[in-house]
Amino acid sequence: MKKFYITTAxxxxxxxxxxxxxxxxxxxDVLARWHYLKGDDVFFLTGTDDNAQKNQEAAxxxxxxxxxxxxxxxxxxxxxxxxxxxxxxxFIRTTESRHEKVSKEIFKxxxxxxxxxxxxxxxxxxxxCEAFLTERELVDGKCPEHDEKPxxxxxxxxxxxxxxxxxxxxxxxxxxxxxxxxxxxxxxxxRLKDEELKDLSVSRINKEWGIKTPIDNNHVIYVWFDxxxxxxxxxxxxxxxxxxxxxxxxxxxxxxxxxWFHSVIWPAMLISSGIKLPKTILVHGxxxxxGNKIGKSLGxxxxxxxxxxxxxxxxxxxxxxxxxxxxxxxxxxEEVLKNRTNNELANELGNLVSRVLxxxxxxxxxxxxxSIFNKELKTKLNLKKIESHIDKFELHNAISExxxxxxxxxxxxxxxxxxxxEGKKLEKHLYNLLESLRIISILIYPFIPNTSEKINxxxxxxxxxxxxxxxxxxxSYSTKKGEILFKKIK
Ligand SMILES: [Zn+2]
Numbered sequence: 001m002k003k004f005y006i007t008t009a010x011x012x013x014x015x016x017x018x019x020x021x022x023x024x025x026x027x028x029d030v031l032a033r034w035h036y037l038k039g040d041d042v043f044f045l046t047g048t049d050d051n052a053q054k055n056q057e058a059a060x061x062x063x064x065x066x067x068x069x070x071x072x073x074x075x076x077x078x079x080x081x082x083x084x085x086x087x088x089x090x091f092i093r094t095t096e097s098r099h100e101k102v103s104k105e106i107f108k109x110x111x112x113x114x115x116x117x118x119x120x121x122x123x124x125x126x127x128x129c130e131a132f133l134t135e136r137e138l139v140d141g142k143c144p145e146h147d148e149k150p151x152x153x154x155x156x157x158x159x160x161x162x163x164x165x166x167x168x169x170x171x172x173x174x175x176x177x178x179x180x181x182x183x184x185x186x187x188x189x190x191r192l193k194d195e196e197l198k199d200l201s202v203s204r205i206n207k208e209w210g211i212k213t214p215i216d217n218n219h220v221i222y223v224w225f226d227x228x229x230x231x232x233x234x235x236x237x238x239x240x241x242x243x244x245x246x247x248x249x250x251x252x253x254x255x256x257x258x259x260w261f262h263s264v265i266w267p268a269m270l271i272s273s274g275i276k277l278p279k280t281i282l283v284h285g286x287x288x289x290x291g292n293k294i295g296k297s298l299g300x301x302x303x304x305x306x307x308x309x310x311x312x313x314x315x316x317x318x319x320x321x322x323x324x325x326x327x328x329x330x331x332x333x334e335e336v337l338k339n340r341t342n343n344e345l346a347n348e349l350g351n352l353v354s355r356v357l358x359x360x361x362x363x364x365x366x367x368x369x370x371s372i373f374n375k376e377l378k379t380k381l382n383l384k385k386i387e388s389h390i391d392k393f394e395l396h397n398a399i400s401e402x403x404x405x406x407x408x409x410x411x412x413x414x415x416x417x418x419x420x421x422e423g424k425k426l427e428k429h430l431y432n433l434l435e436s437l438r439i440i441s442i443l444i445y446p447f448i449p450n451t452s453e454k455i456n457x458x459x460x461x462x463x464x465x466x467x468x469x470x471x472x473x474x475x476s477y478s479t480k481k482g483e484i485l486f487k488k489i490k
Contacts, residue, residue, distance in 0.1 A: 001040065002038075002040045002041065003040060003041045003245060003246055003250075004042045004251075005042075005043045005044075005045075005247065006031055006032050006035075006042070006043075006044050006045070006249070006250060006252075006253065007028075007046070007231050007249055007251070007253065008025055008045075008046040008253050008254075009253070009258060010049040010092065010094065011047075011048050011049060011077055012049050012054060012055060013048045013049070013050060013070045013073035013076075014054050014058035014073070015058065016073070017077050017080045017304065018294050019289065019294060019302045019303070019304050020255070020286065020294050021077070022304035022316070022320075023284070023287055023320050023324075024253060024254075025046060025080070025081055025086050026317050026320055027253060027284055027321070028044065028086075028253045029044070029084070029085070029086045030395055030446045030447055031251060031393075031446075032044040032087060032088075032446075033446035034446040037442065037446065037465050037466045038466050039465055043090075043235070043246045044087065044088045044090075045089065045092060045230075045231065045234045045235075046081060046086070046092070047077075047090070047091050047092030047094070047230060048070075048078075048091075048093050048094070049094055050070045050093050051094050051095065051210045051211060051223050051227070052130055052223045052227075053127055053130060053206065053209065054127045054128065054130060055070050055073075056209040057127060066208070066209055067095075070095070074093055078091050083305065083308050083313065084308070084313060084316075085314075085317075085449055094211075094226060094227060096233075098233060099229070099230060101233075102229055102232065102233035103211050103229045104213070104221075105238075106269070106275075107202070107213055107215075107221055107225065108214045108215070109274070110160060110269065110273055111158075111214075111215055113272060113273075115160060115161040115164070115272050116158050116159065116160050116202060116215075117158065117159055117161070118156070118157075118158055119156075119199075119201075120154070120155065120156050120157060121156075121157045121159075121201045122152075122153070122154040123152075123153060123154075124138070124150035124151070125150050125151050126143040126146060126148065126150040126151075128145060128146030129143060130223050130224060132153070132201065138150070156205065157201040157203050157204070157205075157219075158201070158202055158203040158213065158215075158216070158219060159199040160199060160200045160202045160268070160272070161199055161272075162198065162199050162264075162265065163197050165267075165268040165271060165272075168268075168271065169192060169263075169264055169267060170189065170192050172267055172277070173185060173188055173189055173192070173263055177279070177280050178263075178277075178281065179259075179283070180280060180281070180282050180283065180327075181283065181326075181393075183327070184256060184259055184327070185263075187259070188259060188260065188263050197264075202221065202222040202225045203216070203219035203221060204223075205219055205220075206219075206220045210223065210226070211226050224265060225269065228265065229269075231249055235247055237275070247276060248279060249278040249279065250280065251279070251282050252280070252282065253284065254281065254282070254283055255284060256283050256284070256285060256286060257286070259281070259283050262281045266278075282393060284327060285324065285327055285329035285330060287329070287331070287332050288329065288331045288332070289302045289331070290331065290332075302332065304316070307334075311341060312486075313450065314345075314448035314449070314450045314451045315337065315345060315486070316337070317447060318340065318399070318447060318448050321395050321399055322340060322399050322400065323337075323340065323396070324396065325396050326394055341486060341488075342488050342489060345448075345485070345486040346485075346487070348406050348410060349406050349440075349444075349486070350485040350486040352409050352410050352433075353437060353485055355410075355413055356437060357479055359426065360434065360479050361479065363422060364427060366478055366479040366480065367477070368427055368431050368434060369427065369475070369476045370435070370472065370476055370477075371431075373431070373432065373472050374432055376412065377408070377409060377435075377436050377471075380404075380408035380409075381436075381439065382405075385401050386398050386401045386402060387466075389401060395447075399444075399447050402440070402443045405443075406440060409433060409436050412429075412433070413429075413433070416429055431477070432471075434459060434474075434479070435471050435472065435473070437455060438455075438464065438468075438473075438474060439468075439469045439470075439471070440455070441455035441456050441459070441461075441463075441464075442463070442464045445463065451485055451486075454482065455485070457480065458480055459479055460477065460478055460479055
């Protein structure tokens with residue numbers, strides 16, 4: 001059995017989750033569920049970054065104790081995963097003791113290798129990014145990511161010899177499939193090639209919040225150094241059963257704003273500490289809402305809960321995956337969500353299920369025998385193409401290809417004028433359509449799992465895997481017609 005280990009970024013818990021968080025989790029969930037369909041042994045890790053200084057600042061602002069504040073917020077992120085029907089294996093929090101232990105351990109390994117040394121740092125620090133920025137990165141003196149002026153900071157700090165890894169990193173990033181998509185790879189490569197790679201400050205003086213360095217009690221581990229380690233601590237590095245089974249990660253799914261940390265800093269940390277490198281860093285774009293960037297720091301938060309409650313979770317999942325080409329930025333528009341729900345989910349998929357199940361129910365009492373098979377529908381399904389889209393992480397193309405098949409099934413119903421037929425003739429067509437629906441319900445499972453389940457219930461079959469996506473697998477049906485799948489939105 002092949003293994004598949006996928007992670008999302010871990011979220012800062014300085015505020016409520018927004019639609020951008022939801023988007024990343026949905027993308028990861030689609031990939032995780034797809035690999036489940038392939039029969040792989042999947043481990044899916046998500047969670048929260050509790051140790052960031054900006055969590056501490058947000059707690060102060062809210063007049064709350066830091067630990068209580070982040071516990072409350074972390075819970076909202078976990079609830080979001082459940083609301084979105086995210087099938088994660090573990091929700092990690094970086095305040096967990098096992099994570100602290102592993103962070104210290106890895107820091108110590110790198111220190112003992114003499115690749116962490118003491119120095120002092122003076123620079124412009126953006127707490128939004130939790131990083132020092134160069135003058136060049138600023139726009140009008142502000143961090144472009146957070147629209148905030150960075151603070152001047154000068155302090156004693158421990159440094160990681162990141163500079164030493166420059167050539168190795170260039171080679172790594174140039175290698176096939178390490179960093180995707182291509183535009184995101186080129187951005188990092190040109191920065192590595194054109195700019196000097198400086199050593200990284202990996203500690204902060206902070207007595208109140210964060211993980212103490214194992215070598216100096218006045219310093220906590222720089223939050224990025226600690227956060228990245230969640231990907232191995234969540235598997236119980238170095239001796240845990242899960243670590244041995246699942247590491248290295250197959251996919252680290254991240255937003256474009258933290259690409260540098262994942263494709264430069266993280267690999268260097270791993271090489272230095274003698275840990276195997278992840279296979280692919282996969283970068284998705286950002287969402288805007290009506291053209292405006294979403295961000296806690298910017299204030300125009302859009303709650304995923306709003307969309308889930310108003311439209312339904314599968315409607316939101318479908319819309320986000322289908323609408324936004326993977327890797328690109330996308331704009332969230334309620335109008336388009338409504339149109340896609342009505343035209344694609346209700347009119348195409350919902351309608352097909354309803355037509356086939358109604359006829360089966362009305363004329364055959366739900367009982368259909370599959371004596372005659374005709375190849376017509378089978379030829380309309382391009383499974384290879386769907387798989388190849390997913391292998392290239394083109395999830396939007398994969399779902400679109402699946403819906404092409406759904407649309408072909410509807411055309412088939414129209415062409416054969418099923419409502420005018422009866423007896424054996426009708427039974428033959430319905431059998432082929434029921435087999436098509438069963439295959440459709442497998443293929444849509446990663447994208448809209450609730451709907452897949454509802455179709456299975458109506459077909460009265462068990463959830464299948466990709467290997468079951470072939471016609472004539474089930475010889476007879478005894479269906480249970482249910483409610484319509486999607487209500488149209490006015
Ligand atoms: Zn910033």
